[in-house]
Amino acid sequence: MIEILASPAFNTIQDLGRHGARGIGVSTSGAMDPVALAAGNALLGNEDGAAGIEIQTFPFRLRFQEDTTFALTGADHVSTLAGLSMRPWWCKRARAGDILAIGTPRRGARVYATFGGGLDVPRVLGSRSTHLRAGFGGLEGRSLQTGDVIPVGKPPQEAARRFDFGAAPPDVAIPGAGPRDDGVLRIRVMRAGEYDLFSEAMQARFWSTAWKVSARSDRGGYRLTGDKLTLDAPIEMRSHGVVAGVVQVPPAGEPIIQMSDANTAGGYPKMAAVIQADLWRLGQAAPGSFIAFRDVSYQDAVAAMAPVNDYLASLRAVADLYRQL
Amino acid sequence: MSINQPSAPLVGAIEKSPKISLIGTLAMLVEAPGEFDLIQQGRIWALADAASSWPNVQEAVIGVTNVMLVFEQPPADIGMLAASIVELWHRLPGRKADGKVIEIPVIYGGELGFDLPAVAKHTGLPAREVIRIHSEGDYTVCAVASSPGFGYLHGLDPRIHMPRKSVPSLNMRAGSVTIGGMQTGVAALSSPNGWNAIGWASVAMFDPQREQPSLMLPGDRVRFRIDRIEL
Numbered sequence: 254m255i256e257i258l259a260s261p262a263f264n265t266i267q268d269l270g271r272h273g274a275r276g277i278g279v280s281t282s283g284a285m286d287p288v289a290l291a292a293g294n295a296l297l298g299n300e301d302g303a304a305g306i307e308i309q310t311f312p313f314r315l316r317f318q319e320d321t322t323f324a325l326t327g328a329d330h331v332s333t334l335a336g337l338s339m340r341p342w343w344c345k346r347a348r349a350g351d352i353l354a355i356g357t358p359r360r361g362a363r364v365y366a367t368f369g370g371g372l373d374v375p376r377v378l379g380s381r382s383t384h385l386r387a388g389f390g391g392l393e394g395r396s397l398q399t400g401d402v403i404p405v406g407k408p409p410q411e412a413a414r415r416f417d418f419g420a421a422p423p424d425v426a427i428p429g430a431g432p433r434d435d436g437v438l439r440i441r442v443m444r445a446g447e448y449d450l451f452s453e454a455m456q457a458r459f460w461s462t463a464w465k466v467s468a469r470s471d472r473g474g475y476r477l478t479g480d481k482l483t484l485d486a487p488i489e490m491r492s493h494g495v496v497a498g499v500v501q502v503p504p505a506g507e508p509i510i511q512m513s514d515a516n517t518a519g520g521y522p523k524m525a526a527v528i529q530a531d532l533w534r535l536g537q538a539a540p541g542s543f544i545a546f547r548d549v550s551y552q553d554a555v556a557a558m559a560p561v562n563d564y565l566a567s568l569r570a571v572a573d574l575y576r577q578l
Numbered sequence: 579m580s581i582n583q584p585s586a587p588l589v590g591a592i593e594k595s596p597k598i599s600l601i602g603t604l605a606m607l608v609e610a611p612g613e614f615d616l617i618q619q620g621r622i623w624a625l626a627d628a629a630s631s632w633p634n635v636q637e638a639v640i641g642v643t644n645v646m647l648v649f650e651q652p653p654a655d656i657g658m659l660a661a662s663i664v665e666l667w668h669r670l671p672g673r674k675a676d677g678k679v680i681e682i683p684v685i686y687g688g689e690l691g692f693d694l695p696a697v698a699k700h701t702g703l704p705a706r707e708v709i710r711i712h713s714e715g716d717y718t719v720c721a722v723a724s725s726p727g728f729g730y731l732h733g734l735d736p737r738i739h740m741p742r743k744s745v746p747s748l749n750m751r752a753g754s755v756t757i758g759g760m761q762t763g764v765a766a767l768s769s770p771n772g773w774n775a776i777g778w779a780s781v782a783m784f785d786p787q788r789e790q791p792s793l794m795l796p797g798d799r800v801r802f803r804i805d806r807i808e809l
Contacts, residue, residue, distance in 0.1 A: 275639045275648065277792035278726045278766070278784070377786045387726045387767055389786045446599035446607060491614060492723055492730060494639035494646030496605045518641055518723035526602035529652075554603045555652040 254318040255368070257401040258352065261310035263471070266372055266391035266403070267513075269302040271380035275494060275517045282382035282390065283513050285309075285363055285472060285536030288423050288561060289327035293367030295569035296324040296344040296420060298409045298576060303371030304381035306397065308364040309472075311357040315366075317347040321405055322369035322416045328361025328537055329422070343419035344572075360432075362539040369416075370406030385472075385514065415576050420568050423533070427560045430534060437463050437543045441531050442500060443554050447488070447522035451502075455482050459524055463543045464508065470540050472514040477544075481506030488522060495519040498527035498535070500546075510535065530557035596667050598660045603652035608663055609644040616732060618643045619720050620672030623796055627673065628666055640721045640796050642730055675718045677798035682764065682779045684713065684755050688808030690778035693747075697740045697757060697774055705809055711735045712755075712776065717762065717800040722792050727766035727784025729794035734762045746772040753779050755802065779805075 269290065270283025284290040284307055291301040306313075308327075317323075324344035325332055332339045335351040341364075347353065355364055374381050374392055383391025392401060424431040432438055448456065464477035482502050495501070499511045501521035508524060513536075527535055528549060538544055549557070597609040608625065610618040619642070626638035626645045634653065639646040653659050686709045687694045698705040717733040724730075734757065742758045750756075750771035755764055758773035765771055766783035779802075783793050794800070 272648075273637050274726075274791075275637055275646075276722065277795070278722045278724055278728050279791075378791065384726075386769060387784070387786075443600060443602055445601055446597075491609075491642035491644060492721065493607055493609070493641035493644045494605070494648075494723070496601055496646075496648065499601050516724050517639065518721075523601065526600070526605075529603055551600065551603060551652075551656060558603075558652075 255321065255403050255405060256316045256318055257397050257399055257403070258314040258316055259399060260308075260313050260397040260401075262396055263310055264306060264308045264313060264397045265383035265385065266304050266374060266397070267307045267382045268304040268380055270513065271378055271382055271384070271390070274378045278517050279378060279387070280384065280514055280517050281497065282380070282384050284365065285513050286327050286365065286533045287536075288533040288565065289363070289365045290367065291565055292342075292420060292423070292568055293324040293326040293344075293365050294371070295565060296326075296418075296572050297322055297367060297369045298573060299367065299369065299371050301565070303367065303406070304374065305365050305367035305372060308355060308366060309362060311355060313355045313364075315353050317349060317351045317353070318402070319349045320346065322346045322408060323353070324367045325355065325364060326367070326422070327363050327365040328358035330358040330361075330364050331356045340419055342422050344416055346416040361537040363537060368405045369408035373404040373406040415578055418572070418575055420572070423561065423564050426564050430560075437545050438534065438538055439547055440535055440544050441528045441549045441554065441557065442525035442546045443528060443549060443551060445499060445523035445526045447490075448524055450484055450488065450522060451482060451524065452485060455484075458482060459508075460546055460548065463545050466538050466540050466542050466544060468540045472512055474512050474515055475510040475535070475538070477508045477510065482508060482524065484522065490520045490522065492518045492520050495523075496526070498529070498532050499523055500525040500527065512536070528554040528557055530554070530561050533561075595664045598663060600656065601646070604649045606647045606649070606653075606659070607644060608647065608667075614643050614732075616675060616718060617672060619718075619732065620674060621667065621670065623673040624670045625663070625667060626796075628670060629663070639723070641723060642720050673797065675797050675799055677719065677795055679799045679801065680794060681801050681803055682755075682781055683803045683805035684777040684779045685806045685808060686713075686755075686777035686804060688778070690751055690754060691776045691808070693774035694776045697738065697776055700740050701738050703737065706807070708738050708776065709804065709807060711738050712757075712762065713802045713804045715762075715802070717802075719794045719796055719798040719800060721796055722794055725767045725769070726786075727792040727794065729763055729798070729800070731762050731800055734760055736760070740774050742772040743774065746770045747775070750775055751778065752783070753781060755779055
């Protein structure tokens with residue numbers, strides 16, 4: 254069991270999402286940075302999709318009620334275990350009574366705490382992710398709060414001997430995944446259904462603008478400011494399914510990128526869609542940061558997943574080996 | 579070939595074929611041509627039924643005269659996939675609205691139907707007439723989307739169409755019976771809502787613990803019954 258000692262708003266239990274229930278209006282939820290969650294689980298020998306805590310408001314503190322292995326991944330941050338500083342992208346074994354404290358990230362937006370055996374809350378419609386709007390999943394369908402006690406599942410490998418090692422984060426390990434010096438995060442997108450309805454001037458503006466992730470951005474979606482994209486003839490689309498990463502343009506002209514908690518349906522024209530290989534990077538873009546879009550083909554978008562999958566596979570293989578040393 | 583690129587041959591260029599476009603590498607949107615009617619919606623239901631059993635299709639998500647296919651892995655050959663969808667579209671008989679009939683007792687007007695006066699004013703009809711027309715309608719669930727259990731209903735009488743609000747109501751209660759443009763529905767969650775509340779029904783639209791969590795499913799029919807009128 255772990256006990257939450259301090260958690261500002263909107264920190265939730267998440268796994269890799271709830272898939273297969275969009276048809277009854279249920280959004281997927283799931284970690285905004287699924288690579289960080291999967292990596293944290295891989296360090297511990299858990300399945301990729303074991304549930305952890307997505308921490309996006311700080312400072313966050315918890316107490317271990319029993320000896321527990323855990324890992325911290327995601328945004329680059331400062332943390333302490335029992336008062337001793339701990340490196341990010343690291344796993345450790347905590348003793349009963351130890352307090353883990355996590356401070357505001359230096360870079361990135363979301364830290365993931367994973368636990369050997371995963372958080373053992375009930376699955377709802379196949380997932381342990383919190384669906385805040387509908388109020389189910391996670392812990393009673395809500396954000397974590399002080400005093401919450403959450404059960405941890407049985408760790409996968411009792412015989413493991415070593416729990417004090419780390420990994421290179423994916424934005425370091427994968428070439429080109431890190432931020433550039435100008436502070437603008439390059440995000441690869443594919444054109445989507447209504448791209449051609451925008452004039453050439455508007456298309457050019459879409460690609461050339463450094464868009465700011467506005468303060469009104471959350472797990473539901475990122476609202477972008479910086480310029481306006483307008484259609485010569487406004488269109489009204491019938492409600493249709495959307496997925497995380499879709500870049501929609503409402504009549505006011507400022508794009509919205511739908512994220513993990515987005516509605517299952519939308520009706521705004523779709524300019525583009527963030528490729529799967531870059532969704533996790535976007536999930537670490539904090540309000541106030543800047544992003545720019547780059548056009549890629551379907552083939553390039555598919556190929557871009559290989560380095561991400563390779564990274565996770567090799568992290569898991571090395572961690573499995575290391576735990577047995 | 580690739581879709582969504584200017585150089586790509588237009589899939590669906592044949593008259594009355596669906597428009598097919600990608601939303602990233604893991605989703606494909608198939609939009610029926612023509613008007614929003616139950617014939618095209620029935621063809622979408624049939625297409626969704628067929629495609630949801632294809633390998634690699636995680637889910638076929640029904641919308642209003644469209645369906646989004648969500649894939650487990652990026653499809654190897656997008657062009658081939660699009661061609662088989664077009665072929666199926668022309669071959670499949672549409673599905674009728676053959677689901678169950680759901681009767682929903684409504685308290686029209688009153689505290690929770692706070693937009694009824696505005697609808698009456700906009701339509702130029704007395705409130706009682708708006709209620710009569712709404713409760714005599716025969717509605718079909720086209721799709722369940724937007725929030726858990728929320729059904730998009732077809733069949734609203736044009737006399738009581740009412741545009742969505744430009745400023746949404748901040749906290750509309752679950753169960754609110756609403757009109758948004760040419761559609762009507764029952765709010766499944768308490769949340770901000772841009773549709774117009776004309777009444778309220780004490781019905782659990784969604785319960786994740788039920789074997790079938792959503793009361794409404796595509797193809798179901800809905801009848802609203804006057805439980806009480808509060809003017």
